[in-house]
Amino acid sequence: MFGLNELRCVTYGSASRLARTRVMSSMASGVGPTRKPASVFANAQFAAAAGTIQGIPKLAGKPEVIITGRANSGKSSLFNAVVGRKDLFHTSSKPGRTRELNFYSVGHDPGHLVLVDAPGYGARGRPEWGELFDHYVSTRKQLRRIYILFNAKHHLNEYDLGMLANLSDKLLNSEGKQPFTLQAIITKVDSIPSGKEADAIRKLRKDIFKAAPLCMMPLLTSVTMPFGVDAVRENIMDACMV
């Protein structure tokens, strides 16, 4: 086992920095204390699924974030942890189970924001899932942030590098504006062999930065410990300005 302090050390203290940023920005805008994550993420519910480009639902235009990553990187598990549920998002030890974009509204009606779970990419992915994801990312007006997940136990592979390059290309639109931001998350940090945590995380962080310098510094998570889930909640709230 390894200590939480060691992990905090390698995150550059991102959780506390985020909390501080939130306090400072709420003071700057004069709006007073922001909402509590527990109330924002309460009452999550399935809203719609899209297996084709034509099927992408309009919904009410609430801010959205989407999660991507290789199959099995922990996407659905992390969203379950964020909303405090065990099985709202379908998890599986077998890759390739999510075949559609799944939209979940979060918060009491009409909801604060929408979480979008996506099929994994990689050797077991399918070209039509990639087209669906690409179309959504290129056209969705309410998209605020993309979360790209990396399993702490793996090195980046050609699919990860391809996705980071693809998303980097989309970070600036034809008018030179940035329609959304890109945030990396290193998942399953509990599964790094003891004593190798700092090296493994440092290497992944360096490789992500090399591939996509505009991608934000990875957050670290484990849903089994659990670790880092609050920081992800705060991060989503910042992205959606909730």
Ligand SMILES: Nc1nc2c(ncn2[C@@H]2O[C@H](COP(=O)(O)OP(=O)(O)O)[C@@H](O)[C@H]2O)c(=O)[nH]1
């Ligand atoms: N040890 C560990 N296992 C995890 C963690 N997150 C997810 N898993 C497991 O990894 C597998 C794939 O998770 P899932 O969320 O379905 O991945 P997805 O395909 O990216 O949506 C499941 O067996 C999960 O129980 C974590 O933080 N630590």
Ligand SMILES: [Mg+2]
């Ligand atoms: Mg999944």
